[in-house]
Amino acid sequence: MAPDFDADLLKTFIAAAELGSFTKAAQVVCRSQAAVSMQIKRLEGAIGTPLFVRDTRNLSLTHAGETLLEYARRIRSLQDEAWAAVARPEITGHVVLGAPDDYISSLLPPVLRRFSAMYPAVDISVICAQSTALAPMLEDNRIDLAFVTRDRSLRLNGDFIRREPVWWVGKPDEPRVWQARPLPVALYESGCMARANTVAALDRATLPYRAAYSSASMLGLLAVVDAGLAVAALARCSVPERLSVLGARHGLPEIEPLDIVVARSAKSNRPTCDYLAAQMQQDLSRPMQSEPASDAVVLG
Known part of the structure; x- marks a missing residue:
């Protein structure tokens, strides 16, 4: 007899497969990394074959895992569509969502996929920009929702979703970078909370440093770190496995x-915005965890 596919197990499996990390999957499904590992073991035990190839840095799918992923997505999509068809009236409209690139790439894809399955007639426009740029757009009603870092100086308060730890990262084979004094640091642009918190931490520690590079984009910071030219401070959710x-x-x-x-903007008081905001709250809320998880790569 074929095993029943538990919805929670499939949700965790999809998150781990798409994000390539049990740590990041744990953030999305609001469980500990250990709990995610146990769920994957349960699913592998029920099927009778490994779903992932594991090593110290990478998490990839086996052939069986790739096959299951396609079906798991279809199963989850049908579950969402069935629930929406029965429990929700037909909702149409358009939502403009703004978020920084690190949050868009690491946190929002599962939310948007699930929301679109439940509300297929709602169109979503995503604007990628830093919080400093999204604040005036919110005030001018050019965007409906902003998924951003809280910054009272920009009047970006909003409804709390999660507290995200910030980790220092560097290139694995470039220990000389973090040993250098002054410390070369790649920072976000002036005015954002991530940069302010990073500089404040360095100042409190009286650690000699130089702002070697600056970027409004996470990709800009990663390029510098990948080149072995500086260290950077990133939200845990956006730290690449490499x-x-x-x-x-x-x-x-x-x-x-x-x-x-x-x-939210002043003109976001409508069902489409309400449902998307609620979906983010449901899928992304989680308690604080400040220590690196066990599958993070730690430089010795």
Whole structure:
């Protein structure tokens, strides 16, 4: 007899497969990394074959895992469509959502996929920009929702979603970078909370540093770190598996975490915006966890 596919197990499997990490999957499904590992083992036990190839840095699908992923997506999509057809009236409209590139790439894809399955007649426009650029767009009603870092100086408060730890990262084979003094640091642009918190941590530690590079985009920071030219401080959710996590034992100070919120414009008081904001709250809310998870790559 074929095993029943538990919806929670499939949700966790899809998250791990799409994000390539049990750690990041744990953030999406609001479970611990250990709980995610146990769920995957349960699913593999029920099927009778491994679904992932695991090593110290990468998490990839086996042939069976690739096959199951296609079916798992279809099963989850049908579940969402069935629920929406029975429990929700037909909702149409358009939502303009703004978010920084690190949150868009790491946190929002599963949310948008699930929302679109439940509300297929709602169109979503996504604007990628830093919080400093999204604040005036929100005030001018050019966007409906902003999934951003809380920043009271920009009047970006909104409804709290999660507290995201900030980790130092560097290129694994470039230990000289984090050992250098002054420390070369790649920073986000001036005015954003991530940069302010990073600089404040360095100043409190009286650690000599130089702002070697600056970028409004996470991709800009990653390019510098990948080149072995500097270290950077990134929200945990957006740390790539290829980079090493640095910390106190490397002489680097702890950085204050970031509060992520959903802020709304004055004209967002309509069902389409309500449902998308609620979906983000449901899928992404989780308690604070400040320590690196066990499948993070830590530089010795």
